[in-house]
Amino acid sequence: MELIGLANYALFMGIFIGIYALLALGLNIQWGFAGLFNAGIAGFFAVGAYASAIVTGPAAEGRLGGFDMPFFVGWLMAMVAAALIAWPIGKICLRFRSDYLAIASIGVAEIIRLVVKSEPALTNGARGITSLPRPFGDLPYVQSQMAYLAIVAIVLLGAYSLVERQFNAPWGRMMRAIRDNELAARAMGKNIERRRLEAFIFGSALMGLGGALFAHFNRSITPEAIDPMVATFLVWIMLILGGSGNNRGAILGAAMVWIIWSMSEIATDQLPAEYAVKAKYIRLFLIGLMLQLVLRFRPEGLLPEPQRGKAVADSNRE
Amino acid sequence: MLELDQLVMDFSGFRAVNGCSFKVEKGSITGLIGPNGAGKTTLFNLIAGALKPTSGCIRFLDQNVTGLSSDALFHRGLVRTFQIPHEFARLTTLENLMMVPPQQAGENLFANWLSWGKVKTGEALVEKKAWETLEFLELTHVANERAGNLSGGQKKLLELGRTMMTDAKLVLLDEPAAGVNRTLLRKLEEKIQILNRDRGYTFILIEHDMEMIEKLCHPVVCMAEGAVLIQGDFQTVRSDSRVLEAYLGETTGDAA
Numbered sequence: 001m002e003l004i005g006l007a008n009y010a011l012f013m014g015i016f017i018g019i020y021a022l023l024a025l026g027l028n029i030q031w032g033f034a035g036l037f038n039a040g041i042a043g044f045f046a047v048g049a050y051a052s053a054i055v056t057g058p059a060a061e062g063r064l065g066g067f068d069m070p071f072f073v074g075w076l077m078a079m080v081a082a083a084l085i086a087w088p089i090g091k092i093c094l095r096f097r098s099d100y101l102a103i104a105s106i107g108v109a110e111i112i113r114l115v116v117k118s119e120p121a122l123t124n125g126a127r128g129i130t131s132l133p134r135p136f137g138d139l140p141y142v143q144s145q146m147a148y149l150a151i152v153a154i155v156l157l158g159a160y161s162l163v164e165r166q167f168n169a170p171w172g173r174m175m176r177a178i179r180d181n182e183l184a185a186r187a188m189g190k191n192i193e194r195r196r197l198e199a200f201i202f203g204s205a206l207m208g209l210g211g212a213l214f215a216h217f218n219r220s221i222t223p224e225a226i227d228p229m230v231a232t233f234l235v236w237i238m239l240i241l242g243g244s245g246n247n248r249g250a251i252l253g254a255a256m257v258w259i260i261w262s263m264s265e266i267a268t269d270q271l272p273a274e275y276a277v278k279a280k281y282i283r284l285f286l287i288g289l290m291l292q293l294v295l296r297f298r299p300e301g302l303l304p305e306p307q308r309g310k311a312v313a314d315s316n317r318e
Numbered sequence: 319m320l321e322l323d324q325l326v327m328d329f330s331g332f333r334a335v336n337g338c339s340f341k342v343e344k345g346s347i348t349g350l351i352g353p354n355g356a357g358k359t360t361l362f363n364l365i366a367g368a369l370k371p372t373s374g375c376i377r378f379l380d381q382n383v384t385g386l387s388s389d390a391l392f393h394r395g396l397v398r399t400f401q402i403p404h405e406f407a408r409l410t411t412l413e414n415l416m417m418v419p420p421q422q423a424g425e426n427l428f429a430n431w432l433s434w435g436k437v438k439t440g441e442a443l444v445e446k447k448a449w450e451t452l453e454f455l456e457l458t459h460v461a462n463e464r465a466g467n468l469s470g471g472q473k474k475l476l477e478l479g480r481t482m483m484t485d486a487k488l489v490l491l492d493e494p495a496a497g498v499n500r501t502l503l504r505k506l507e508e509k510i511q512i513l514n515r516d517r518g519y520t521f522i523l524i525e526h527d528m529e530m531i532e533k534l535c536h537p538v539v540c541m542a543e544g545a546v547l548i549q550g551d552f553q554t555v556r557s558d559s560r561v562l563e564a565y566l567g568e569t570t571g572d573a574a
Contacts, residue, residue, distance in 0.1 A: 162431060169437060170417070170424030170444075177406040177417045184404035187366060188480060189392030189420050198427060307410060307464065 004142075011145040013262055017255045018152035019213045023231070024238045024250035025156075025163055026206030032244035032305070033172060034199035035179035036094065037102040041207055042231035043109030044082045046116055048208025049215035049225070051081035053129040054122070056216075063124055071135050075155075075212045082208025083201045085112075090200040094193065109228060117223045128222030132215055152213060156251070159206055164247050166202075168308060175199055176245075176308075229284065234261065237287060241294045243301025252303060260290065319344040319520055320365070320488060325374035327360055327544075334360040335371070336544030342488070347514055347521040349535025349552070351528075353564055357544040358524045359401055362490050365522075366398040367391045378488070393420060395487030399480070399494065401524070403473035407466030411457060414465045414476055415448040416441075418483035444483075451479045454509065470497040478509060481519075488520045489513075495527045507533055528556075540564070 023041055030036040052074030059066025069077075093104040116123045123129065136147035166172050178185040178192055186192055215221040225231070234257060242253020264286050268279035275282075294301070320342040327335040335357045342348050350358050363369040365376060367388035376384045378396060388398075406414050422444065423429050424437035452458045455475045460468060465476060474494055481489045491510070495503050507530055513519045525531050531538060532552045539549040542564040548555055555561055 165430055165434070166427060169430040170422045170441065171427055171430055173409065173413055173417050174425055176409055177414075180406040180408050181404050183368065184400065184406065185417075187368070187388045187392065187398055187400075187404075188418050189389045189484070190417075191389050202427065305408065307462070308413075 008142065008145065011142070011149055013258065014149045015145070015152050015217055016262075017258045018149070018156045019210050019217070020235065020238060020258050021156050021251040021254035022159055022210035022213065023207050023235045024242065024254045025159055025247060026203040026210065027235055027239050028244060028247060028250040029163060029166075029199055029203035029206070031239065032246070032250070033167060033175045033179065034196055034203075035098065036196060036200055036203075037098040038105045038200070038203070039102040039232060039236075040089075040105030040107075040109030040112075041235050042226050042228045043105070043112035044086065044204040044207035045211035045214070045231045046109075046112050046221075046226040047085045048078035048082045048211030049221040050116060050123050050129070050211075051208065052078040052212035053132055053215050053221050056133055057129045058131050060124065062121060064122055065129070071133055071216055074216070075209055078208045078212030079205040080208075082211070083205040086201045086204035087197070090197045090204075094196045094200060106228070106232075109226075109232065113223060113226045113228075116226060123223075126223055128220055128224075129215075130220040132219045132221070134216050134219050137219070148217060152217075155209070155213065159209070160247055160251065163206075167247065172308070230261075234258075234287065237291050237294070239301075240291065240299075241301060243303040243305065245305030246301065246303045249301050249303035253301065256302075257287075257290070261287065319379060320522075321375075321377040322361075322365070323375040323377070325361070325364055325376065326372045327357075327364055327369060328372045334544055335364065337374070338541070338545050339374075340539055340546050340549060342520060342522060344520055345514070345518065346536065347510065347523060347534050349531040349538040350522055350524045350541065351526070351531060351538060351555075352541035352547070356541040356564075358541055359492055360544075361541070362398060362492055362522075362524065366396065366490055392484070395485065396490070397481045397484060397486040397488070398490035399474075399477035399492055401492040401496070403470070403477055405465035405468065405473050405476055407464065409465055410462050411465050411468065411472075411476060412445070412448050412452065412461045415451055415479055415483050416444050418480050419444050419447070420484060447483060451482050454482070455479050456505070471499060471502050474498050475502070475506070478506070482513065482517075486519055488522070491521060491523045491525075493524055493526065495525055495530050503527070503530070510534060 023045065027038065027041060030038045054065050055067050055069045055077045056071055056074035057065050089108050093101050096104055117126055134148065135151055136144050139147060174190055174195060178190060178195055182192055238253035238257045239250050241257055243249025264283045268282050271279060323339050325335050325338045326333065338361060352358055364371050367386050367390065370385045375382060378394060383391060423440040429437055452461055457472060457475060460472060468476065474497065478494060494506055498506060510521060511534065514521060523535060536551055537549050538552050538555045540547045540555050540561050547560055547564060548558050
């Protein structure tokens with residue numbers, strides 16, 4: 001019995017790691033390669049989750065929905081919706097320098113959260129959208145979890161290879177050049193604004209996909225899930241710990257931070273009752289402490305940015 | 319090829335360029351000299367589109383290009399180097415060169431997913447060109463080194479190398495000799511002459527090294543206080559009393 005419980009817990013954790021790895025990959029495109037400080041991950045996560053929920057969810061009186069689409073159409077729509085939202089936001093905010101972009105993107109994410117909370121015709125307000133279809137959701141519990149983990153793993157692997165391809169291609173080289181020296185990249189004929197917007201939209205689409213995978217796993221999405229603490233800052237720590245500029249680092253960081261984050265819940269559950277109400281803050285403190293330690297002792301992350309040009313040059317000469 | 323007409327650049331009350339006008343002929347190597355603070359680099363920033371002039375007009379290849387951005391000017395054949403090297407520090411030397419050519423197939427996100435074969439072909443060509451450039455500059459031994467780790471002189475060469483990765487018509491060189499040792503300097507002069515002769519590059523060169531100016535440049539334009547003081551061949555400019563007063567006289571010791 002104990003063993004099955006552990007296996008279930010591991011499955012659950014694996015699925016979440018996969019979802020967070022998608023968010024971290026999206027952030028890696030924006031920060032690791034384009035140097036864009038997006039502090040509004042939760043916003044794009046929410047747009048993706050709700051877009052998929054609306055497209056696939058059941059019909060309800062007075063609310064947009066009932067399109068009865070299969071889950072993969074929902075996931076595709078999640079990416080499209082997140083990309084469409086990212087476009088005007090990027091158009092406006094990418095003109096700012098990195099720290100201002102961070103402030104602007106926090107603001108945008110907060111606006112999205114409030115819209116989600118107060119637009120019943122679109123999102124069913126605070127109650128959220130429930131009874132979402134889950135692929136292989138009719139199987140017995142454990143099998144269903146395993147099937148979902150497999151789907152998440154396949155999606156993650158696909159996303160990883162698509163992103164990795166870009167980073168080794170001239171597009172990635174150009175983005176790294178823009179990140180390293182904007183003035184020189186412009187003098188070498190690169191259209192900085194357009195390229196940054198591309199990276200912003202690309203990353204946001206992956207964040208939207210992560211949101212959709214999250215919603216269908218839970219079979220529901222509510223405004224409470226759009227917590228900047230877990231949907232934005234946790235992802236930042238994952239990327240920084242794992243190694244920004246390194247896609248494998250992003251995935252590794254997602255795994256490590258999620259494991260520590262979930263374990264911290266088990267640990268705080270053991271606290272005496274009088275501290276129980278403070279558990280949430282203790283966990284936040286732990287996450288903050290972790291970030292400080294990483295930045296102090298290993299700012300380049302566990303897997304630092306690889307020297308890509310060398311790998312490319314060597315493989316081409318072979 | 320290039321015509322500057324009454325260019326003015328104000329920085330909140332300070333006038334760095336004050337009614338500067340001159341012409342650059344196709345195929346020439348024009349030297350731009352003048353004391354520190356004469357407005358030479360600001361003028362380069364104006365020509366290259368990094369700054370927009372307060373007033374005045376810039377014509378390049380018989381078209382008004384005043385106020386165009388530097389990426390747009392690059393595509394018209396105007397390439398510049400920086401006084402302080404602006405390498406892409408975390409890219410390798412080779413990558414620094416490979417990023418330059420315009421319209422690479424692999425700069426399109428979808429091409430990288432959908433037509434990787436075409437991208438690879440383009441990459442092979444760009445890489446070949448980059449290796450040739452590295453050989454020309456004698457930098458092959460640092461090809462896979464991060465550019466941020468190169469020496470000051472090597473970065474200067476890399477700056478020059480980037481201008482060779484595209485079909486430039488006019489190249490602006492901002493103090494290519496500063497911080498470069500003597501041996502490397504002679505090499506640099508040679509490279510500039512070869513590029514001018516064989517590839518038809520027109521150059522404008524800001525330089526404090528008078529030997530280099532004398533060897534390479536005709537005509538020489540001397541700037542002082544944001545405007546052209548005099549232009550002509552090196553000897554004429556050198557012996558003009560106003561120039562001596564503004565610049566050569568007081569900085570002859572400096573010239574090395």
